[in-house]
Amino acid sequence: xxxxxxxxxxxxxxxxxxxxxxxxxxxxxxxxxxxxxxxxxxxxxxxxxxxxxxxxxxxxxxxxxxxxxxxxxxxxxxxxxxxxxxxxxx
Numbered sequence: 001x002x003x004x005x006x007x008x009x010x011x012x013x014x015x016x017x018x019x020x021x022x023x024x025x026x027x028x029x030x031x032x033x034x035x036x037x038x039x040x041x042x043x044x045x046x047x048x049x050x051x052x053x054x055x056x057x058x059x060x061x062x063x064x065x066x067x068x069x070x071x072x073x074x075x076x077x078x079x080x081x082x083x084x085x086x087x088x089x090x
Contacts, residue, residue, distance in 0.1 A: 003026070004023075006070040007070070008070065008071070008072045009069060009070065009071070010069070010070045011067060011068065011069050011070070012030060012068040012069065012070055013054075013064050013067065013068055014064065014067045015033075015034060015035055015063075015064055015065065015066050015067045016063050016064060017063060017064045018057075018063055018064075019054060019056070019057030019063070019064050020057055020058070021054055021057060021058075022052065022053075022054045022055050022057060022058050023052060023053055023054045024050075024051075024052045025047055025048060025049050025050065025051050025052065025053075026049065027049055027072070028049065028070060028071055028072045029046050029047060029048045029049070029070075029071045030046070030047050030053065030068045030069060030070055030071065031045075031046050031068070031069050031071055032044045032045050032046070032047065032053070032066045032067070032068050033066060033067045033068075033069070034065065034066040034067070035067070044066060046071075053068060
């Protein structure tokens with residue numbers, strides 16, 4: 001497992017990206033958006049510390065179905081991190 005540090009507002013990944021990582025939120029949050037109309041991205045949900053995402057990338061050979069953006073809980077406590085598990089499809 002590796003730790004990935006992100007800047008405030010940085011994209012973890014974009015909708016349509018290929019994936020090979022599963023993430024566990026150590027601190028902060030991520031906002032998930034899914035776009036069907038490129039001019040109107042819609043917030044779908046927010047995930048917080050202790051939650052996870054990206055597991056489908058380890059299970060299936062498919063593109064990311066949504067975009068995820070990093071939101072720190074506090075600028076004073078930066079850097080904050082995601083724990084990441086990288087894998088390959090079988």
